[in-house]
Amino acid sequence: xxxxxxxxxxxxxxxxxxxxxxxxxxxxxxxxxxxxxxxxxxxxxxxxxxxxxxxxxxxxxxxxxxxxxxxxxxxxxxxxxxxxxxxxxxxxxxxxxxxxxxxxxxxxxxxxxxxxxxxxxxxxxxxxxxxxxxxxxxxxxxxxxxxxxxxxxxxxxxxxxxxxxxxxxxxxxxxxxxxxxxxxxxxxxxxxxxxxxxxxxxxxxxxxxxxxxxxxxxxxxxxxxxxxxxxxxxxxxxxxxxxxxxxxxxxxxxxxxxxxxxxxxxxxxxxxxxxxxxxxxxxxxxxxxxxxxxxxxxxxxxxxxx
Amino acid sequence: xxxxxxxxxxxxxxxxxxxxxxxxxxxxxxxxxxxxxxxxxxxxxxxxxxxxxxxxxxxxxxxxxxxxxxxxxxxxxxxxxxxxxxxxxxxxxxxxxxxxxxxxxxxxxxxxxxxxxxxxxxxxxxxxxxxxxxxxxxxxxxxxxxxxxxxxxxxxxxxxxxxxxxxxxxxxxxxxxxxxxxxxxxxxxxxxxxxxxxxxxxxxxxxxxxxxxxxxxxxxxxxxxxxxxxxxxxxxxxxxxxxxxxxxxxxxxxxxxxxxxxxxxxxxxxxxxxxxxxxxxxxxxxxxxxxxxxxxxxxxxxxxxx
Numbered sequence: 001x002x003x004x005x006x007x008x009x010x011x012x013x014x015x016x017x018x019x020x021x022x023x024x025x026x027x028x029x030x031x032x033x034x035x036x037x038x039x040x041x042x043x044x045x046x047x048x049x050x051x052x053x054x055x056x057x058x059x060x061x062x063x064x065x066x067x068x069x070x071x072x073x074x075x076x077x078x079x080x081x082x083x084x085x086x087x088x089x090x091x092x093x094x095x096x097x098x099x100x101x102x103x104x105x106x107x108x109x110x111x112x113x114x115x116x117x118x119x120x121x122x123x124x125x126x127x128x129x130x131x132x133x134x135x136x137x138x139x140x141x142x143x144x145x146x147x148x149x150x151x152x153x154x155x156x157x158x159x160x161x162x163x164x165x166x167x168x169x170x171x172x173x174x175x176x177x178x179x180x181x182x183x184x185x186x187x188x189x190x191x192x193x194x195x196x197x198x199x200x201x202x203x204x205x206x207x208x209x210x211x212x213x214x215x216x217x218x219x220x221x222x223x224x225x226x227x228x229x230x231x232x233x234x235x236x237x238x239x240x241x242x243x244x245x246x247x248x249x250x251x252x253x254x255x256x257x258x259x260x261x262x263x264x265x266x267x268x269x270x271x272x273x274x275x276x277x278x279x280x281x282x283x284x285x286x287x288x289x290x291x292x293x294x295x296x297x298x299x300x301x302x303x304x305x306x
Numbered sequence: 307x308x309x310x311x312x313x314x315x316x317x318x319x320x321x322x323x324x325x326x327x328x329x330x331x332x333x334x335x336x337x338x339x340x341x342x343x344x345x346x347x348x349x350x351x352x353x354x355x356x357x358x359x360x361x362x363x364x365x366x367x368x369x370x371x372x373x374x375x376x377x378x379x380x381x382x383x384x385x386x387x388x389x390x391x392x393x394x395x396x397x398x399x400x401x402x403x404x405x406x407x408x409x410x411x412x413x414x415x416x417x418x419x420x421x422x423x424x425x426x427x428x429x430x431x432x433x434x435x436x437x438x439x440x441x442x443x444x445x446x447x448x449x450x451x452x453x454x455x456x457x458x459x460x461x462x463x464x465x466x467x468x469x470x471x472x473x474x475x476x477x478x479x480x481x482x483x484x485x486x487x488x489x490x491x492x493x494x495x496x497x498x499x500x501x502x503x504x505x506x507x508x509x510x511x512x513x514x515x516x517x518x519x520x521x522x523x524x525x526x527x528x529x530x531x532x533x534x535x536x537x538x539x540x541x542x543x544x545x546x547x548x549x550x551x552x553x554x555x556x557x558x559x560x561x562x563x564x565x566x567x568x569x570x571x572x573x574x575x576x577x578x579x580x581x582x583x584x585x586x587x588x589x590x591x592x593x594x595x596x597x598x599x600x601x602x603x604x605x606x607x608x609x610x611x612x
Binding site for chain 1 (some may be wrong): 323
């Protein structure tokens with residue numbers, strides 16, 4: 001299994017509390033780190049979770065509320081102090097480019113690396129891809145423009161059955177083609193079906209991040225069939241009017257999104273500071289979607305686990 | 307004694323570590339709070355120390371390095387969420403006005419209170435005063451323009467000796483004049499010297515904050531005779547070349563400033579993250595200035611203690 005882990009650095013809403021940091025996650029894809037939102041204290045949370053800033057090359061900012069981005073200047077400054085040289089890409093709405101540039105160009109003037117900006121908007125589109133993963137934005141429903149991020153692993157290579165290839169004397173140069181699913185043709189011209197020489201590739205995993213948002217059918221569509229869904233659950237159902245007014249969701253609504261989207265697992269987060277214990281939010285969600293978990297600072301979810 | 311306490315919210319340098327937060331202090335003057343520098347995480351540190359953001363009306367930024375001001379947007383946002391209405395004054399260099407305004411006007415657009423800026427420069431001058439205290443800037447020697455802050459209590463009122471005023475039937479309306487040191491003239495025209503009716507006022511206390519700075523004779527002059535001196539001690543004496551190159555001080559130099567300025571007590575801070583224990587810095591300083599203490603997050607210094 002290739003590494004695919006979700007690190008929770010912050011899952012509180014708005015105000016920092018001793019219990020929760022503002023929104024911040026790090027997705028570890030084969031030891032390449034991608035940060036999702038960057039609330040105040042992100043750099044310290046990375047250090048606490050032993051996540052190396054040098055392995056972090058992408059930061060995705062879901063929307064321009066302070067509790068989702070005030071950690072950026074500090075994190076970038078620390079990267080500069082660590083003498084980072086590889087470029088860092090910040091995916092953000094247009095206003096963010098100006099706001100972040102102003103501060104970074106002033107406070108981290110002498111940084112030995114480039115900060116690139118990738119301007120996103122509320123359209124559903126692929127905003128980044130590499131060999132391992134594709135990142136797609138989709139619109140959320142919040143007080144200001146906001147997007148969710150869908151991370152989808154790229155198809156993986158099939159596993160070669162050592163005994164079989166040895167038995168048939170398949171040469172080394174043919175292995176890559178086998179891993180990619182091609183059949184093997186012997187020097188005598190006999191076609192050996194790929195399935196006899198390889199085992200299926202590991203399944204590709206998908207993860208969707210939805211914060212901050214009101215309950216929305218469009219969101220359900222956007223995250224249809226996802227393996228892991230992080231959905232904000234700022235309030236419990238008794239506060240659903242407050243939630244709607246503020247364009248947030250209740251845990252019951254988060255669970256409804258997970259169920260109707262056919263997600264495999266749901267992680268709740270972005271908790272209001274009013275909760276000293278989020279178990280009631282969990283219990284509420286589980287009445288609708290049993291495979292629900294609570295986010296918490298320091299937790300690492302192995303997304304390969306099913 | 308009127309309340310005069312120094313709260314240490316952060317005394318680390320540059321990078322946040324699990325041991326130290328970036329620079330931030332809160333001076334409590336008779337339950338009015340004044341913040342000195344505002345590193346990332348300031349709002350959380352305030353909460354941890356049970357310091358009420360609503361009682362904080364002034365923030366003094368010593369210089370525009372990120373570890374001294376990245377906590378501002380988060381703190382102001384939280385004040386807005388708390389529905390603060392009284393104005394907040396940020397004392398900062400000119401560049402800071404633009405930088406902070408850009409962020410606060412975007413991220414805290416709808417704040418129900420006014421943020422005022424008081425532009426400071428590297429001249430020695432009174433930048434704020436009220437009934438209780440005078441705040442004076444003085445130049446430090448750093449890589450960018452930086453100032454120290456000298457907080458001086460205003461002369462206090464004398465204490466009335468209850469028995470004596472009762473004995474002489476001094477009327478209530480005359481008490482304020484007595485507290486201010488005036489003599490009492492009886493209806494018969496007899497002058498009773500103030501000293502017979504009152505005891506001396508509490509001593510006025512002064513506190514000087516010096517961070518970040520190289521060792522400097524000008525600084526010594528500026529803090530001459532201060533009761534409490536906070537002076538940065540980023541490094542120990544073995545690293546004094548590094549310290550000078552980076553325009554920082556060693557603990558030996560901090561102690562020299564305290565001794566030559568005739569300070570009564572010295573608090574060391576702004577520790578490099580290389581120290582897992584600052585006792586060597588303390589011991590080094592005490593060879594020169596025995597009345598030295600180490601800052602630490604969560605510590606409260608009662609500045610009335612002598």
